[in-house]
Amino acid sequence: MSDNRLRVVLVQQGVWDMPLESMPLASGYLKAVVLADERLRAAVDVRISNFRGRVTHGEMATGLFADGVPDVLAFSVLGWNQRAFGVLAATFKQLNPDGLVVFGGTHVSGQAERVFRLFPDVDVIVNGEGELTFAELLHARIAAGPTDLTGVLGISWRRGAEVVTNDDRPRVEDLDTIPSPFLTGAIDLVDEHGRFRYDVALIETNRGCPYKCSFCYWGGAVGQRVRAFSRARLRAELELFARLGVHTVVVCDANFGMLPIDLELVQDLIEIKRVHGFPKAFEGSWAKNKSQVFYEIVRMMRDAGLRSSFTLALQTLNPDALDLMRRRNMKVNAWSDLVDWLNEQGLDCYAELIWGAPGETVESFLAGYDELARRVSRIAVYPIMLLPNTDYSENKELHGIVALRGDHDDFEYVLAHRTMSFQDNILMQRFLFWARVVAENAVLRHVWNPLRELAGWEQSWVLNSLADWTETTSCPHALPLREAAHRGHGGGAPAYAEAIGYLFTTEEGKQALRTWWAEAVVPRLPVYLRPFLTSVFRYDLETQPVCDGGSLPVVVVEGVEHHVRTNVRFDHDVPKALASLRAGQCPDLLGKAVHFDIYYRTEALNAVKSTNHEEIVHFMGEARPAAAPPLPAVVALPAVVPAIA
Template sequence: MSKKVSLVEINVFEKMIPLVSGYLESYASSRPEIKTNFDFNKYSSNVAIPEQQILRELIEQDSDIYAFSCYLWNTDLVRRLLPALRKEKPNSHYLLGGPQVMHQAHEHLSPEFENTLICNGEGERTFANFLGELLNTTPKFSNVKGLSFYGDGELVTTKPQERITELDKIPSPYLNGIFDDEYLMTVMETNRGCPFHCSFCFWGAATNDRVYKFSEERVRKEINWLSNKNVPFIFIADANWGMLKRDIEFSAHIAKCKKKNAAPVFVYFSAAKNSPQRVSEITEIFTESGLLNAQPISMQSLDKKSLEYVDRKNIRLSAYEELQDDLNERGISSFIELMFPLPGETLSSFKKGIESLFELRASVLVIYPHLLLLNTPLYEQRKQHKLITREVTDGSSEAALIVGTADISEEEFEEGMWFVFTILALFNTRTIHRLSYYLHTKGLERFSDLYTKFIEFCKQKEDNAFTKFCAESIRDGAYYDFTNYPYVYHLVLHQKRYEFDSLLYDFVSNQDWWADANARLLFEFDLLSKTFIYSNTDVMKPWAQFEFIDVISASDRNYTVEIPTDCLGMLDLDEKLKAKLDTDKPLFRLRLNSKGPQFTFRENQTRKANADYCYGSIMRISDFLPRMEIVDS
C-alpha cells in the first residue's frame, strides 16, 4: 500500500505555483522505488486563509508524511499548526525545510516528537533519501545526510548534503505534468547560488558562492510553458538577474512569449549588483514589451563603513550617474533599493546618503526595513553589532525587525523611519521637488534639513492624517507589511490630498526662506504639478490665494494657469515649449495636463490591490507627471 505525502506551501500570494513542492516531487519520483510506493499531494495555501481552515484541510488529507516549506512569512503559523496536526495524526512523519528552520533544530524539535525532523540545506536529495529510508521496516534517519532529529532522547544532526551541481538532474515540474491547476503567479529559477557575501542575505551564505545553472534549453521550454498556461506574474528568483549574458537572451524570450500569448504580464527580478549596463538592456527589453515599469538599482547603503560591515561593494556613484543619464535618455524609469538600518550606519550617514542621491537626481527610493534573517553571517554577528530586534506579530510571520544597532539607538531609528515616510510622501511623489532643489542648490536649506524640519512640524500636528499614519506605523511596526509604504501614496495623492497640501503650506510659509520670492513661486508651481495617481481624484483650486500663479480652471486632472512671463526663467519648462511663448506679453497661459495611465479608485478594492497599484504607479512616476501645454489666452 502506497504512503501518502503532503507537500505543504503557505505563501503570501494567492494561486501561486508551489515550485518547491514541484521540485521535491519531481526529484523524488525520478527514483522508481519512490514513484511506486508514494502518492504525492501538493497543498498550496496563503497566510490570509484562516488557520483552522488550513488545519482542517491538512487533517483531511490523511497523509503519512507532511513536508512543510518554512519561510519567515509563515513559520509562526507552522509552529501552531504542527502540534494540532500531530495530535490528530500522531503516527505520521513531519519534515520541516526552508531557510527559517534549517540549522535551527533547537528551536523547532523536542525529544518527545521523534517523528518530526528538519532538513538542513538544499532539499531535493535529502527529501528523496528521507522517503527512501521510510520504506525500511525500521528507518535509520542517521543514514540520511542533511537532517536533524531526535533519537533516543539525543539531538542528531547528520553530515551536510552536497549541493546538486547539475541542476537538470531535477526533472522540471513545469514540463512533466506535475502542475495541472490554474495559477496567477510563479517563482522561476534559471540558476542557484550567489557569488556575493552580503552578510544580511541568505543567498551567498547558503550556497557558498558557487552558481550552478539549469540548461538554456530547459529554461526556454519552461518560459514557453508558463506563457502558454497564461501565468500572468513571474518572479525570477535568481540572486543576480543580468549577471550572465544569457539572462539577456532569456529576457528577450520572455518578451517574445508575451507578444505571442499576452502572458506573462509582469516580471520582477533581483538585479545583478555590478552589471548595470546589462541590467539596463534587460530593463529596456521588458519595458518595451510592457513587462516592467522600472529598473531596480540595488545599493542598500551609501556609507562606506556600513558596506564594509556587511561585506558589500556598490557601483561607484560616478558610474551610477552615467547609468541614470543613460536610463533617462532611453526613457526608462528606475528605483534605488536601500535598507535601514544596516550595521555601521548612523542616522547622520543615512541622511547624508539620501542627500547624495537627491543631488544625483535619483528617480525613486525604495527603503526596505532590515529583517534579521536566520542562517546569515549577520545573524551570527548580532551581538558584535549590538543588534536590537522587534518581533513581527501578524499571526503568521516569524520575522525580526532590526530597530537598533551599535551605531544607531532605538530613538534614532524611529527618527530615521520618520525620514523614510517623508521620502515616500515628498521625494517619491515629486511633491515640492523644484522647491527642494532650489533651496539646496542655493544654500538656503539643505535637503536633509528641510525634511527633518518638516518631520518636526508634522509631529506637532497630531491630528493630521499623514502624521497619525506615520506615528502608528512606526509604533506598531506596521511597515513590515508590504501594503504599508504604498498606502502613503494613496493617502497624500488621493484620500487626504488637500489636507496634506494644507499641511505643506503651513510648514513652508513659516520658514525663514519663505521671504525668497523664487521659493514662493516654485512652491505654487510644485503644488499644481503634483501627481494624480487615480483618474477620479477630486481636482480643486488651491485653498489659498496664490501670489504668482492664477488658476483659471481646474477639472479632471488638469489645471489651466496664468503665469507672469518674467517668472519663466525659474520654471523647468521644455525649451521647445518656451520657444512657442510670446515673451513680449506680460502673462502666458499653461495647461498642466495630468491625464494619463491612471486607474479609477474603487471603494470595494482591497487595501492590497490599492497598494500594488500605487506601488507600481510610483515606480514609473514619470508617466504620471503632468504634460505642460501652451494655451492661447
C-alpha cells in the first residue's frame, strides 16, 4: 500500500464453513463506487476481505491486519457475524486509535442506540442503502479527518458522547448510477487457476418490495416501490458469468417474476445459455403472487432446460397467523393450482413455512405441513426469529412474545407467545430439526409420496418416527445424529450442518438410515408393500449427491463434469413407478429387475456444507437406463433390511 493513500478494507463473512466462498456482493458494490469516483480512486486504496463462516476471530484478525493496519474498516453486518465484527472493531481500535469503524447492513440499520451501546468501538452506522453514503463518508474523512461527519446523509455517528443521526438519504432512483461490481472488476471472480471462485453467482436485478410482512426487513426496502437495473447492464453481467462457466446464478430480489422486466431478463439469460452453454440453473426468491409473467417465465425456462426450484413462500396456512403476518392480501393461499401446473410441466416446486409465528399452534402447523407435503417435493421450515425493524420485533408485548438471543449470533429466537407455550416450542424444535435435515435438504425425497399414498403415512409422522428411533436405538451409527439433534433444538445452524454432512458424506450416516428403515419402518408396513417401498428408499440413498467420487469415473455432460455409477440394479423401475404415482395411477408393485447408470454432478461438497437445499438438488444423482448390458453381479439390498415375506 502507498503510505499517502487512505487504506480501506471492506469486510464480509458468510454463515457457512464451505470449501468455496460466498460472493461478497455488498462489499463489491462499495468497492465499485470507490473505483468509479476519480477523486476517491486516486486517494483511496480499497480491498475486500471475504471470510468463510466459522473462522476464528484470530484468523480474521490475521487476514485483516497482518499486512498493515487500515485507516477505515467497514463491515457488512448480519445477525450471524455482528458479535465477531464487534470484537474485530475493538482490536482494530487498539492498533489504530484514529481509525474509522463503519457498520452497515440490515441488522444494524436504524439500530444506532443499541449497536453503539454494545460496541463502543464502532464509529458510524449506515442506515439504508450504503453505496452513495459510503462514498460520501470517505470524501468527508479525507476532507475533514475523523471528527466531522455532519453533512453525510444516511448515517448515525458518535460526536463525543452524543449519538447523532443525520437525515435519511433518498433511495437511489437510477440504480445504474451504482457501478457494477462485476464489470468494473471490483469483485475478483476467478481463482489462481482461472476458475470461478464462488459457490454461485449473486446478482440483483432490482431493489424494493411492495409488501410489509411482520417478520421481514428485506434490505430495508419493505413497502417500497421496486426500482430496477437496466436490461443492458444485467445482460452484460450475465454474459460475463456465462463466459466463466458459472453453473448457477442466484437472483437477490425479493419478488423475482413479478415484473415484465423479469421476463426480459430470462429471455436474455436463455439466449446467453444457448450461445455459451451456461448458466445451467437460475435460483431466487420468486414473486409471492404468481402473475402471467411468472407463468411465461416458467414455460421459457422449462423449454430451455434452465433449472430452478420454484418457491411457494407461504410461511403458514393458518388464517389467524396470516392476518398477524400481514400476508392475507398476497393471495398466496391459491397455491394448489400452481403446484398442479408446475407438476404438469415436470418442474420442481418447494414451499417455505415459518414455525412459531403468532397465531400458530402445534396442531395448525403440522396440519399445514402435511397438507403441503402432499403436493410439493420439499418444505423449507424455519423457526421464527425477531429481526430488527420488523413489526414482530417492535410489538413483542402485543403478541406476548418471549424471546432469547442466540449464543453465538445476534438473532432473537422466539420461545413462546399467546398461542404457543414454551413446552409446545420444545416439542416442535425436535420436529424442525428432522424436517430441515432429512426432508428440506432432500436426504430422503422420493419415498414420502409412496409412503403417504400407499401406506397412508403422513410425512410428519415419518419424521417423528425417525426422531423417536434416533433417541432410543442402540445403533452406534445413530449417536452422532442424536447428539446433533440435541444441540439443534436451540436453533443452532452448526448442528443442522453437522447432521446433514454426516448423512450425505459418511457411510455410517447412510447405515443409520438403513437401520432405521429396517427396524422402525419395514415391520410396520403391509407385507405386500415392503419390496417396492424398500426399492424406493434405496433409490433415495443411491441418488444422494456424491461428495467423494473416489474411484468413480468422471464424464462430461453438456459441459459439466459428472461422476457416474454404472449398472446399478434395482428390483423395481422406481422412476417409472414414481411417475405413475404422480399421475394418480397405481405403480407396478411386483416389478422386475432394471439397471441404471446414475450421474452425479461433481463438487457436491460445497452445496452440502452450505446446507443450501436449493443448490443440493442440483447435485442429486440422475438415473438413466444402463448404457451397457448389466454386470453379472447383483447389487443386493443392505443386510440390515429383513427378508420380505
